[in-house]
Amino acid sequence: MKNLISFILIGLLCACTPVKRTLSDKPEGDLNESVYRISSYCPIEGDCKVNRIKNVSLQVKEVRDGNRGEMYYELIPSESSDVVIYSYNKAVDDVLMDGFYREEIVFEIPKENQRIILEHRNLQDVKMLFGRFCYCKGETGYYKVKRGSANIKYSDSRIRASLDIQILDVPQLIKKVSFTVD
Structure with missing residues (x-):
């Protein structure tokens, strides 16, 4: 009996070991996805990934309905730029119908060997967008x-x-990110 209790306790201790998720690689699988390496913190409640879409440009559009505006983007073919999408998807209970939560950072980068350092409003030089999607009335998009x-x-x-x-x-969960994508 003592051996059984000891075995169960050791099993529980191993199962309760905290998981550190500050460095992640793209999981094996879909060949259409980009190869990436994330070197920043990703909240343990979900998954972070990076996707690079080659030979496209961002076209940011805004639709006004009275005082309220909605922003979205379209991908336009372009030989001179790529679009990068960093996304965080929070794992949710499948029982909850409106329990989804996702954040994205989207930007366009010219296809040139270069270094770009931007601050504040100059971030629009790469058309940087932040997307938040959840069942949060008035706080999505x-x-x-x-x-x-x-x-x-x-x-x-x-x-x-x-x-x-x-x-x-x-509100936002993803504020600081660092990654490499091929």
Whole structure:
């Protein structure tokens, strides 16, 4: 009996070991997804990933309905730029119908070997958007990033980015991200 209790306690201790998720690689699988490496913190309640869409440009659009406006983007074919999407998807209980939560940081990068360092309103030089999607009435959709900084380097078909952004319009979980994407 003592051996059984000891075995169960050891099993519980091993199962309760905290998981550190500050460094993640793209899981094996879909060949259409980008190869990436995230070197910043990703909240343990969900998953972070990076996708690079080659040969496209961001076209940001805004629809006004009275005082309320909705922003969205379209991807337009372009040989001179790529679009990068960093996303965080919070794991939720499947029983909850409206329990989803996702954040995205979207930006466009010219296809040139270069380094781009931007701050605050200059982040719009790469058309940077922040998206928040949840069942949060009046606090979802895309927002232009107007506060923060970005250090982006494009070389040898690899993009390295370090972003620190702040959105004043809505709450956000993802503020500082660092990643490399091929």
